[in-house]
Amino acid sequence: MPEQLFWEDVTEGVEMPSLIKQPTTRQLVQYAGASGDYYEIHYDKDFAQGNSLDGPILHGALKSAFLGQFMTDWAGPLGTLRRLTCQYRGMDFPGQPITAKGTVGRKYQEAGEFLVDCTIWLENPEGQNTTPGSATVALPSRGSQSG
Amino acid sequence: MTTPPSVLTPEMREQAIGTETEPLTMEVEPGAIIKFAQAIGDENPLWNDPAAARKTRYGGLIAPPTFLRNLRLERPELPFDSSFSRVLDGGSDWEYFQPVRPGDRITAISRLTDLQERPGRMGVMIFLTSLITYRNQFDEVVATQTTTSIRY
Numbered sequence: 001m002p003e004q005l006f007w008e009d010v011t012e013g014v015e016m017p018s019l020i021k022q023p024t025t026r027q028l029v030q031y032a033g034a035s036g037d038y039y040e041i042h043y044d045k046d047f048a049q050g051n052s053l054d055g056p057i058l059h060g061a062l063k064s065a066f067l068g069q070f071m072t073d074w075a076g077p078l079g080t081l082r083r084l085t086c087q088y089r090g091m092d093f094p095g096q097p098i099t100a101k102g103t104v105g106r107k108y109q110e111a112g113e114f115l116v117d118c119t120i121w122l123e124n125p126e127g128q129n130t131t132p133g134s135a136t137v138a139l140p141s142r143g144s145q146s147g
Numbered sequence: 148m149t150t151p152p153s154v155l156t157p158e159m160r161e162q163a164i165g166t167e168t169e170p171l172t173m174e175v176e177p178g179a180i181i182k183f184a185q186a187i188g189d190e191n192p193l194w195n196d197p198a199a200a201r202k203t204r205y206g207g208l209i210a211p212p213t214f215l216r217n218l219r220l221e222r223p224e225l226p227f228d229s230s231f232s233r234v235l236d237g238g239s240d241w242e243y244f245q246p247v248r249p250g251d252r253i254t255a256i257s258r259l260t261d262l263q264e265r266p267g268r269m270g271v272m273i274f275l276t277s278l279i280t281y282r283n284q285f286d287e288v289v290a291t292q293t294t295t296s297i298r299y
Contacts, residue, residue, distance in 0.1 A: 021188060034179075034186035036219050051233075060236035061216050065187040068212035072191060077203055080243070081212050087238035087295075133238075 004076040007107065007114035007139040016102040016118065019070045023058055023094045031062050053091065058098070060088035063131045067120055070100035074118075075137040082115065086133030092124060099123045102135075113138040154271050155264045163225075168257045173218050177249040180210050183217070210247040213239075215281050215290055218255040225298060231273055237295030245289040252284040260293070273298040 028042045037059055040047035048056045064086050071081050092098050102120035109115065115138055122131035177197060184194040192199035194211045201207050216239075225231060247253060261276035279292040 027186065027188065030186040034183045035217055060238065061213060062187065064239055064241075065189070065211070065213045069187065069189040069191070072189075072193075072212065077193065083240070083242050084212055085238070085240040088236055 004078050005074065005139060007116065007141045008143070010104055010107055010116050010139065012104055012107055014104045016070075016074055016104060016120075018102075019066070019073060019100040021066050021098050021100065023062070023092075023098060025056060025094045028056060028058065028062070028094055031059060031065075035059070035061060037061065055093060058092040058094065063088060063092060063098075063122055064133075066098065066100050066122060067131065067133055067135070070102065070120060071118070071135045071137060074102075075139060078140040080138045081135065082113075082138055083136040084133070085135065086120070086122075086131050088131055090124065090128060090130030092122070092130050096125050098125075098130075105134075114141045115139075153264065154273065155262060160262050163259055163262050166259050168220050170254045170256045171218055171220050172252055172254045175210060175247055175249050175251045175253060177208050179217070180208055180214060180249065183214050184211055187211070187213075205246055205248070208249055212241060212243065215247065215253065215255070215292070218253060218281070220255055220257045220279065222296065225273065225275075231298035233299050235297040235299070237274065237297045239295075240293040242291045243289075244291075245283065245287050247283070247289055251289075253281050253289065254283075255279055255281050267299060269299055271299075 025043060032038050032042060041051060041057060042059050043056050045055050067086050068084055071084065075081060100122055102118045105117040105119055107116050115136055118135050120133045120135050121129045124130050180194050189211060193203065193209055197208050257277045257279045259275060260278050263274045264271050265274060275296045277294050279294060280288060281290045283289050
């Protein structure tokens with residue numbers, strides 16, 4: 001696990017380390033079971049093709065979960081996710097990688113917390129942004145450590 | 148090109164906006180948290196390893212950010228009979244206030260906050276925006292979720 005990120009160490013405008021996910025059809029079935037979303041478009045090829053798709057597509061909620069992981073990995077165990085926003089603009093398919101990326105936006109303090117806004121998104125293998133989003137995390141501050 | 152006929156009237160919007168679903172309650176189970184974390188492929192010990200999580204400031208397992216989605220509220224009903232039978236999830240905006248722990252009882256209520264129609268390739272599409280408020284057994288708001296659902 002990487003070292004804990006502190007608010008003072010964050011630089012605005014910097015690219016965040018990307019996270020590559022490799023969803024499989026098996027994972028979509030596993031996610032259906034874990035989330036209770038059994039919509040056939042996510043694992044039934046005939047159903048997906050009957051809806052003019054090449055094949056089953058990722059659940060939108062699974063994509064937001066990937067972006068959630070991207071942020072909680074970056075924020076470390078002492079960071080706290082405060083906001084996670086995304087829109088499902090493009091379809092994504094299992095059997096190919098999908099990459100979570102982001103850039104650091106504004107650093108600021110509010111209500112006693114040390115916050116960072118980030119612009120985040122998911123990119124398909126063609127380099128297209130299918131899931132634009134944003135997030136806000138509260139990070140630990142070196143200056144406020146007690147004891 | 149003719150403009151597709153409008154489906155929503157101001158009266159329909161006024162009637163629909165502000166309506167709420169019945170509350171839905173879920174008891175948070177450690178196995179469900181771990182199963183969810185494994186399903187999304189997130190190995191963070193906070194939602195996978197109770198022994199490791201006990202040593203953190205949380206004192207035990209907590210739920211990952213999108214876990215509350217498992218509270219599957221009924222879809223908001225369109226305020227009219229329609230052939231808009233297909234649904235797309237447009238996206239979500241989550242805000243987080245308190246951690247969610249095994250043994251918590253989380254109650255969700257969804258309120259319809261906006262209803263818009265927009266032209267699409269296949270005709271008129273209806274965008275429904277809902278605000279879901281999640282409260283725990285102490286009546287604290289643990290999270291809110293603004294979610295967009297698209298009917299076409």
